[in-house]
Amino acid sequence: MDERLCSKVACGREAVSTLTYVYADSMAVLGPLSQRAEPHSYDLCEKHSERLSAPRGWQVVRHVAWGNEL
Template identity: 75%
Template sequence: MATLTYVYADSTAVLGPLATYAEPHCYDLCAEHSERLTAPRGWEVVRLAVDTTAARRPSGDDLEALADAVREAARSRPRPEPPPGPAAPGADPMEVARRGHLRVLRSPDS
């Protein structure tokens, strides 16, 4: 696996290790496509060394980040129950309409 980055100003395509965050003009490629990569006429391809052994085994940091993400997802709070009250629009003489948690109320003067 490798990340392809285009540098339009320099007419260069850089093929290197997987990027850790998304950027415009960056594309992740599988091993087969990264080996066969060609650039448009007049462009230069720069191939940075890609460590293939790192992709086979996750590092301690990778496993810790995964565990943290799972813990965070488990901590997500359930949606609060709506407060007791009229369930349908129009049940309350002041309520005209409802959209999600927002209500449109009639003016008390009318």
């Protein structure tokens, strides 16, 4: 897998996780870096993964792979 960078503007760090929004359920889902980049998801570096917050009323679901922490 080629190195992918964080989707945040002006961040050049390597991505370690993938963020997907489920608008119908008011949910932000953060998990391990996906196998490939998808047009409706966002790759995040460790710093931005840890700082992730969601709008009021939304739920953040964090899926952690064995041996990784988000």
